[in-house]
Amino acid sequence: MKELPPPNEGLEDVDELYRRLSDRDSSRPGEAIRRAVLRHAAELATQARTQGGSAPIESRRPSANEPRWRVATYGGLAAAALAGLLIAPHFLTPSTAPMAPTASMARLSPPPAHTVERAAEKLVAAEKPAAVGNPVATEQPAAPAAPAEPRAFAGNVRPSQNPAIGAVAGRPSSGTATSEDARGAPMAQGRARENAAAPLAQMQTMAAPSAARAMASSPAPAPSFDATTALREAAQSGDIQKLQALLARRIDIDARDSSGRTALMLAVLHDQKEAVNSLLAAGADPNAADASGTTPLGAAVAGARPEIAAALRQAGAR
């Protein structure tokens, strides 16, 4: 297949034309927006100053991509992968399978244990009937890497949900599964998967997801790790340690579930005060309403949770 030339080669005039026409466009954001944004930013700056002149969140939860944490992060992942490789054969087969000595070998080479392949085949077989009933799920690729948290239009808006997107696109969107589908489909298929692939699930719990996927070597992708789903689950259950670990990653803190609920909203609904405080401190949007239009403050008031409501108000909730 012929490779495309650079995106603007021979088309530089389009950029020039765009800019020329764009300069004639007098539309700009309202002055009220600017005032509101700057006022909000000034309030947060005052808070940051009063808390010692440095960002409290940064000092408490350094990002995992900081150099000082990289060794620990990669080391932890490698250890988890190795542990998975060592333990998995005990669950998968009574016979002794050759074990890959390192995680990198597991990623680069085909799975050494034929029994692992067999387990993966069982998983595929278990998934296939469910996938027929859920065509969206069959189109869903593995979720992209968590740090970038990319969300494509086509990947998040199904024509059935918002025909506008498809209409403007002028063609059926490719890979139209929503990110919720990616989370929802495995849940819907959960029973069959649990029964057929319990050992694999155990393995994935213990090993790094990438290593587990490499071992499975199956045409059906293993369930991908979704950091924003995990964040919501941690917020809902009040698992502060997990929550803090996830917040240290550069993920979208305000990502929503299929009902439009953010992690903060779920923490409010489940009366998880500490989780609410952690999320607010990490910059969660206190006004992010769910699909029904309920705001976190509305939910706190309705649920008679005055402490949470006070914390939300202090964070600017309306």
Add this chain to the structure above:
Amino acid sequence: MTEAAESDEVLMGRYARGDAAAFERLYRRHEMRAWRYIERSVGNRAIADELMQEVWFAVARQAPRYQPSARFTTWLFTIAHNRIIDWARKSRPQTSLECLHHEAGSVVMQLAADPSSGPLAAAVAHEQSSALAEALAELPVEQRDAFLMQIEGDLSVEEIAAVTGVSFETSKSRLRYARMKLRELLQEHA
């Protein structure tokens, strides 16, 4: 280092430590780029205003988590991109982007709504900016998104691929097809 020469990343660092003036400079530096990206993506000024506010509120709130390893504009446009998707998901099914793009109305309607615009030059400017908005509305949404990110946010193909979660080649082809289509649509204004 002079104030004017301070990078976005330095300003963000200063803001995270409580310097509100740094944020204001950052805001003014990127206000129009972010606005054009949002407004031309959703095609409606009222919605764009709302999203613009949400995006910059998020920037302010999440400043302490910002890592200078990521370019500020990439981060800013990632937030904007996500907010636009959230808006598209929440918006009513009958609210068509196409309708919204046409909501601004014809040149005649715009002129009628604005009695101060008398000169012919203003009419021509309106017509040209409307033509641009209409041409952008004609683009497939992924192509428009990629193109606006590059032309307004100065994002590289790699950065656009990362933000939108597609491959480098897909991003590259979206950008190329967007430009080809725009050239065709804006031919009479060339």
